[in-house]
Amino acid sequence: MLLAAAPVQYSSRDGERPYHPDRELYYVTGATEPGTVAVLCGGDEPRLELFVRDRDPEAELWSGVRLGRNGSDERFRPDACHPLTELEALLPDLLGQGDQIFFRVGRGDGLEGSVVEALGRARNKGPRTGTGPRAIVDPGEILDELRLLKDPYELETLRRAAEITVDGHRAAAAVLAPGVGEWVVEAALDGAFRAAGGMGPAFESIVGSGRNACVLHYVANRDVIREDALVLVDAGVEYGLYNGDVTRTYPAGGRFTGPQRDVYQVVEAARRAAVSAVAPGGTVGGVHEASSRVLAEGLIALGVLSGQVDEILASERHKPYSPHQTSHWLGLDVHDPGDYARGGASRALEPGMVLTVEPGLYFRPDRDGSGGLSGIGVRIEDDVVVTADGCEVLTSALPSAIEEIEALIGASS
Numbered sequence: 026m027l028l029a030a031a032p033v034q035y036s037s038r039d040g041e042r043p044y045h046p047d048r049e050l051y052y053v054t055g056a057t058e059p060g061t062v063a064v065l066c067g068g069d070e071p072r073l074e075l076f077v078r079d080r081d082p083e084a085e086l087w088s089g090v091r092l093g094r095n096g097s098d099e100r101f102r103p104d105a106c107h108p109l110t111e112l113e114a115l116l117p118d119l120l121g122q123g124d125q126i127f128f129r130v131g132r133g134d135g136l137e138g139s140v141v142e143a144l145g146r147a148r149n150k151g152p153r154t155g156t157g158p159r160a161i162v163d164p165g166e167i168l169d170e171l172r173l174l175k176d177p178y179e180l181e182t183l184r185r186a187a188e189i190t191v192d193g194h195r196a197a198a199a200v201l202a203p204g205v206g207e208w209v210v211e212a213a214l215d216g217a218f219r220a221a222g223g224m225g226p227a228f229e230s231i232v233g234s235g236r237n238a239c240v241l242h243y244v245a246n247r248d249v250i251r252e253d254a255l256v257l258v259d260a261g262v263e264y265g266l267y268n269g270d271v272t273r274t275y276p277a278g279g280r281f282t283g284p285q286r287d288v289y290q291v292v293e294a295a296r297r298a299a300v301s302a303v304a305p306g307g308t309v310g311g312v313h314e315a316s317s318r319v320l321a322e323g324l325i326a327l328g329v330l331s332g333q334v335d336e337i338l339a340s341e342r343h344k345p346y347s348p349h350q351t352s353h354w355l356g357l358d359v360h361d362p363g364d365y366a367r368g369g370a371s372r373a374l375e376p377g378m379v380l381t382v383e384p385g386l387y388f389r390p391d392r393d394g395s396g397g398l399s400g401i402g403v404r405i406e407d408d409v410v411v412t413a414d415g416c417e418v419l420t421s422a423l424p425s426a427i428e429e430i431e432a433l434i435g436a437s438s
Contacts, residue, residue: 027126027127027140028062030047030056030058031050032059044059046266048266049165051357054075055101056077057266060077061077061078064076066123067123073101075101075106075107076107077092077093079093079108079109094106094107116136116139117146120143121143121158124160125159125160126143126144127167128164129164130163143158169362172361172363174375174376174377175379179267182267183267183355186261186264187420188221189262189269190423193215194214194423195423196216197211197232198273198430199213199433199436200213201277201434202434205277206249207249208247210246210258211230211232211260214260223263226263227270227359228359230260231246231258231259232260233259234255234256235251235254237257238255250277252277255276255281255402256275257273257274258272258273261359268357271420273423274402275430275433276434278434279434280431281431285401285403286427288323288388288398288403289427290427291386292320292323292403292405293405295317295319295323296425298319299384300407300409300416301315303409304414304415305373305412305414307374308370308372309380310366311371312382313350316382317351320384321337323386324337329346345392346388347384349383351384352382376411377411378411379408379409379411384405385404386402387401407419
């Protein structure tokens, strides 16, 4: 298995973007520095060979101290630690030791050429020697399943990420009011994340007021919040390279109007039904079905759809108002890897899996049939871990009941 650090990215010329370590490399080795390459060799004597940047006083003056070989050897305990400059010379022999190479293609770096070269050598010499790699396999074939089940350390880190995410939402709700810029709410989120020890936002924060709440990935955050608008805030912190991801929908004026309250109650009921479906032996699809059924019933009660719930779900007539899935895996990535289905059937939930629960209803202004609900968008999202006897809502400290949400508006922390 060949794992490499994420490349340093630039916004323009020599302006570096904030560095984001490769999650697979970190998960396997703990390494986060640019330039690091790990080679895991199997067989009778499994080995981890690590290649790292050497110490460089001039470069460190600008970018900070590097671990170097000695620091990396002490911290990560590989079987061998080499300078990165030796990678080109040593990699061919290392890659030739296995019958498969686990490597993520399409990275656009020089490693892909080395992998292809190793396959070429095996194709020419393998038939006579019976050795050498014959296939390239995505590392996710092994790592995705491992990452799907969180260990105690990961769960504690995710709990802290959830706590900081809740702090951020409370700070956002405290400054949220008519006449305030969406960007001000975003700044409150970011400040709370950093003040609590987070690394910053896990993804571009969504602060969508009014009709912007109906745009699922609205991140411009440049409108002024209007009177009586709903404000959908979808944000999470990155903490210890793990992520929180929470959505709440707030009434800017401190009280939901009648139609807003009606929609919110439907989505909140769907959230509760979905959380109740999270348990060992349940399925990801079952969580979505529980949520979708409540949403469909709500659309009938709101007068938006008519007919039988089963027919609405089968024909997906609810999808224009609820277009996304209810859950995604959560961990080192906001959308963590792992299959949602196996053999054509929805994936069974197991203790240690962490997923979001995020039902939503969106009545886009340009869509017919919304009536007095036009422009209303509501999403409510929590982070949930499957436990041995049910589930734990990591973000339960942030309320979602109508009266409690209203009480958060303008409240000092």
